[in-house]
Structure formats: structure tokens, C-alpha cells
Amino acid sequence: MPSSGITAVDAAAKGMKLERYASGGALMLRRATSAKIVSASSHLLFRATVLATLALVFLFTLHYPSLLFRSFHLSAGGGGPGGAHSASHRSLLMSSSSTSASYGGAAWEKEMRQSARPSRDGGISVLVTGAAGFVGTHCSLALKARGDGVVGLDNFNSYYDPSLKRARQALLASRGVAVVDADINDGLLLEKLFDVAAFTHVLHLAAQAGVRYAMEAPQTYVASNVAGLVSVFEVAAKHADPQPAIVWASSSSVYGLNTDAPFSEDHRTDRPASLYAATKKAGEAIAHTYNHIYGLSITGLRFFTVYGPWGRPDMAYFFFARSIVAGEPITLFRAADGSDARRDFTYIDDVVKGCLGALDTAGKSTGSKSGKKSGPAPLRVYNLGNTSPVPVTRMVAILEKLLGKKANKRIVTMPSNGDVPFTHANVSHAAHDFGYRPTTSLEAGLRHFVDWFVQYYKLDIKIAKGARSAADKPAKKKKAAAAMSAAS
Numbered sequence: 202m203p204s205s206g207i208t209a210v211d212a213a214a215k216g217m218k219l220e221r222y223a224s225g226g227a228l229m230l231r232r233a234t235s236a237k238i239v240s241a242s243s244h245l246l247f248r249a250t251v252l253a254t255l256a257l258v259f260l261f262t263l264h265y266p267s268l269l270f271r272s273f274h275l276s277a278g279g280g281g282p283g284g285a286h287s288a289s290h291r292s293l294l295m296s297s298s299s300t301s302a303s304y305g306g307a308a309w310e311k312e313m314r315q316s317a318r319p320s321r322d323g324g325i326s327v328l329v330t331g332a333a334g335f336v337g338t339h340c341s342l343a344l345k346a347r348g349d350g351v352v353g354l355d356n357f358n359s360y361y362d363p364s365l366k367r368a369r370q371a372l373l374a375s376r377g378v379a380v381v382d383a384d385i386n387d388g389l390l391l392e393k394l395f396d397v398a399a400f401t402h403v404l405h406l407a408a409q410a411g412v413r414y415a416m417e418a419p420q421t422y423v424a425s426n427v428a429g430l431v432s433v434f435e436v437a438a439k440h441a442d443p444q445p446a447i448v449w450a451s452s453s454s455v456y457g458l459n460t461d462a463p464f465s466e467d468h469r470t471d472r473p474a475s476l477y478a479a480t481k482k483a484g485e486a487i488a489h490t491y492n493h494i495y496g497l498s499i500t501g502l503r504f505f506t507v508y509g510p511w512g513r514p515d516m517a518y519f520f521f522a523r524s525i526v527a528g529e530p531i532t533l534f535r536a537a538d539g540s541d542a543r544r545d546f547t548y549i550d551d552v553v554k555g556c557l558g559a560l561d562t563a564g565k566s567t568g569s570k571s572g573k574k575s576g577p578a579p580l581r582v583y584n585l586g587n588t589s590p591v592p593v594t595r596m597v598a599i600l601e602k603l604l605g606k607k608a609n610k611r612i613v614t615m616p617s618n619g620d621v622p623f624t625h626a627n628v629s630h631a632a633h634d635f636g637y638r639p640t641t642s643l644e645a646g647l648r649h650f651v652d653w654f655v656q657y658y659k660l661d662i663k664i665a666k667g668a669r670s671a672a673d674k675p676a677k678k679k680k681a682a683a684a685m686s687a688a689s
């Protein structure tokens with residue numbers, strides 16, 4: 202990622218703006234003095250002042266280009282007095298790891314345009330947020346592989362090991378997908394991206410994920426899943442021309458404490474069991490608003506416990522595998538009624554097919570005014586699950602077999618920490634509308650995961666039953682730089 206300097210064009214724009222400020226100040230000064238002094242000397246004074254001001258501005262520009270760039274940059278978005286407000290707003294919402302000034306410049310724009318350009322006829326151009334994340338990486342690779350244009354965006358936050366996100370970014374770069382290091386709350390950056398590349402679609406996956414972490418860091422959920430979602434919708438609705446169609450990740454967690462299985466899209470979603478679920482539910486309401494007012498085409502996808510290679514270290518299958526290898530105890534939850542917790546584990550390749558199917562069938566955004574001619578823009582929501590819930594104890598048994606080692610299990614009653622006892626998807630809508638059909642059993646999927654896991658962390662383990670698969674071989678063997686214990 203080239204870090205941009207200030208281009209000649211930027212500098213010229215800056216100069217023009219400063220000149221305007223300078224002459225405005227001089228005009229005021231002239232008004233104040235003209236009453237006291239005769240007009241001839243006032244003209245002289247005026248000219249001298251303008252010259253002196255310009256000289257000062259010139260010197261200032263020479264010595265503090267970065268300072269000037271920053272204030273110009275912020276006031277451009279905030280609009281006058283709002284500039285200061287937007288600056289503090291931004292720093293509040295964005296994680297410290299994001300580098301808001303690392304974009305812009307001719308080389309950067311060229312890189313973005315190239316990454317966004319489809320290589321096949323009729324290919325789409327997609328902005329993928331959360332592209333260095335688990336699902337984002339797989340979707341970006343799949344889109345690129347079939348000839349679509351992809352630009353990724355991710356803030357590389359440290360909720361889990363950022364070196365894993367960087368490794369995914371390196372994999373994406375090797376396939377020609379650029380990932381911008383930025384926060385979705387950076388509205389200026391989003392506007393700039395849409396100016397540079399006319400994205401036809403946005404696959405919005407950036408979010409603060411994880412159910413239990415919401416009790417530790419509630420505001421990060423609001424910042425990324427509510428404010429960040431609004432930021433993406435705002436740019437798509439008001440700035441992008443043409444408006445893109447948006448597909449975004451909601452979650453099966455919106456079904457909360459429901460017990461009617463399988464979960465269908467029209468079941469109630471008003472009893473979230475965690476703040477994470479509540480922010481996803483809020484997102485679905487916000488999606489309705491942006492569809493209704495601005496004619497944005499929006500599709501929400503309710504993912505069910507997605508797992509696989511390049512997965513998330515904060516999820517049970519991943520940290521159970523780590524603990525089993527390290528010989529550390531694992532904790533399993535039993536529902537209050539004594540039954541094992543069950544999950545509708547869904548393999549990443551199946552989810553990717555669902556995401557691409559949703560993108561391919563997304564209708565066009567219609568804008569707020571053309572709604573009558575072309576009908577309302579689509580507002581859709583789909584479950585993407587596996588349709589066969591498996592007890593978590595069974596998942597552990599499969600891992601034990603693959604890793605050739607017994608887990609040291611502790612079984613306790615599920616605490617009220619946001620987890621739900623079971624999930625089970627009804628995917629008939631996704632099947633009907635874009636042929637979604639999950640085909641990967643938990644046994645086969647976990648084999649792919651363990652295969653990757655052992656290679657990525659360079660573990661000295663023979664995977665059971667000669668089950669190594671040729672697929673999913675990481676393009677680059679990454680060092681186990683982040684040792685196993687550090688990887689969460």
C-alpha cells in the first residue's frame with residue numbers, strides 16, 4: 202500500500218483555498234481602517250497587507266505542509282464550524298490503528314481503479330468492507346477469481362490477532378485485491394473511494410463480531426455495527442453515483458431466545474440475547490429506513506456460525522482446536538434444561554456461494570425519486586445456514602479425532618452471557634431466490650479447517666485418517682509468528 206504524499210493537485214487546491222481566506226481577511230481589515238485613513242494610503246496599506254499575508258501563508262505552507270493538509274482535509278468534510286466537531290467525532294468512532302491520512306494521491310487512485318476493474322464482460326465492481334476478516338477474505342477471493350473487480354477495506358483492529366488479518370491481506374494482494382487500511386466511519390475516505398471507482402455493489406461485512414466481548418466493550422459494537430453501518434449507507438445513498446446495491450451481514454443472533462425451529466426470516470427478532478444481536482437487529486431497522494427513503498437496494502444476510510480455513514480465533518471451534526493442541530482445558534456449555542448446546546455450523550464455502558448469489562440477484566438501487574417508474578428498490582433478508590444443527594460436544598469430538606488428541610473437557614451450565622442454546626436455519630428463501638444449497642458436512646468442513654490450522658501455525662501434527670485435502674492450501678506459508686497462545 203503506497204502511502205501518499207500531497208500531490209500537485211492537492212497542493213494547488215489548498216493554495217487556492219488559502220488565497221481565498223487571505224483575501225477575505227484583508228477585506229475585513231480594509232473596512233476597519235478605511236474610516237480612519239484617507240483612501241490613498243488605505244489602498245497602499247491594503248496592498249501591503251495582502252502581500253504580507255500571502256508571504257506568510259507561503260512560508261507557513263513550506264514549513265508545515267502536513268498541518269495544513271490535515272486541517273484542510275477535516276474542514277472539507279465538516280464544513281466550517283463542523284470541522285472541529287467531525288474531527289472529534291471521527292477520533293471517537295475510529296480505532297487508533299486506523300490511519301485516516303494514508304490514502305489519496307495518483308498512485309493510490311490508480312491502484313484502487315485497477316483493483317475495482319472487472320476482468321470479465323458483465324463483471325461487477327464490489328467494495329468489500331471487512332475484507333481482511335474471515336468471511337471478507339473468502340468472498341473477495343471468490344469474486345476476484347470469477348472476474349469481478351474488488352476493493353477491500355478494513356481497519357485491522359486488534360479484537361483478534363491482527364497478524365492473521367495482515368496474512369489474509371497478503372493473500373488478497375497476491376490475487377490482485379487491494380485492501381485499504383481505514384475505518385468505515387471515515388466518511389471522507391468512503392466518498393473518495395466512490396469518486397475513484399464506480400462500485401456497482403457493496404458487500405458490507407465490517408463489524409464488531411463476537412457475542413461475549415460485547416459485555417467488555419459495548420461501545421465498539423455501537424461504533425462499528427450501528428454508526429459504521431449508517432456511514433456506509435449514507436455514502437451509498439447520497440454520494441455514490443450511481444448508487445450501488447448493498448449486501449450486508451446481519452446475524453442469526455437476531456433470533457435471540459426463539460425456540461421455534463428451524464428459524465425462518467419471518468420469525469420474531471425482538472428478543473436479542475446480547476448487545477451484538479441488538480446492534481444487528483438495529484442494523485436491519487436502519488436498512489429499512491435507507492431503502493424506504495433513499496431507494497437503496499439492500500440485502501441482509503443472517504449468517505449461522507460460519508467456520509473454516511482462515512477463520513476467527515475468537516470462535517469456539519478455533520480456540521478449542523488451540524486448547525486441544527496445547528493440552529489446556531476447554532469449557533462446554535449445557536443448556537439450563539440439561540441438553541447440549543447446538544449450533545447450525547455453516548462452512549465458509551457455502552456462505553461464500555450465498556453471498557455471491559445475493560450480490561448477483563440484488564436489484565438496482567432506484568434513488569429516492571425514481572421509485573415510481575421502476576418500482577421500489579428491493580429490501581431483502583435471508584438466512585444463510587447449514588440447516589442441520591450439531592451438538593457442540595460433537596464438534597469437539599470431530600476435532601479430537603482430526604488432531605489425534607483428547608480434549609480436557611469441563612462442562613458447565615450456560616451462563617447468561619449472550620450465548621443462545623441452539624440455532625437452526627430454514628434457508629428455503631435463499632434456496633428459492635438464488636439457489637443456495639449448503640453441501641458441506643461438519644466433518645468435511647472441520648477437516649479443511651484443521652488442515653489449514655496445522656499448516657498456518659506450522660504444527661507438528663499428522664492429521665488423522667490421511668484426510669489432508671488438496672483444497673484450501675494457503676498461498677503463502679506464514680510463520681507462526683503469533684504463537685498459538687498469542688493468537689487471540
Ligand SMILES: NC(=O)c1ccc[n+]([C@@H]2O[C@H](COP(=O)([O-])OP(=O)(O)OC[C@H]3O[C@@H](n4cnc5c(N)ncnc54)[C@H](O)[C@@H]3O)[C@@H](O)[C@H]2O)c1
Binds near residue numbers: 337355385452
Ligand atoms: N463468522 C460468523 O459466524 C458470523 C455469524 C454471523 C454474522 N457474522 C457477521 O459477518 C461479518 C463478517 O464476520 P467475520 O466472521 O468475517 O468477522 P471478522 O471479524 O473476521 O471480520 C470483520 C472485519 O471487519 C473489520 N472491521 C471491524 N470494524 C471495522 C470498522 N469500524 N471499520 C473497518 N473495518 C472494521 C475487522 O478488522 C475484521 O477484519 C460481520 O458483520 C459479522 O458480524 C459472522
Ligand SMILES: *[C@@H]1O[C@H](CO)[C@@H](O)[C@H](O)[C@H]1NC(C)=O
Binds near residue numbers: 627629
Ligand atoms: C421454511 O420456510 C418456508 C418459507 O417461509 C416455509 O414454507 C416452510 O414451512 C419452512 N420450513 C419449516 C421446516 O419450517
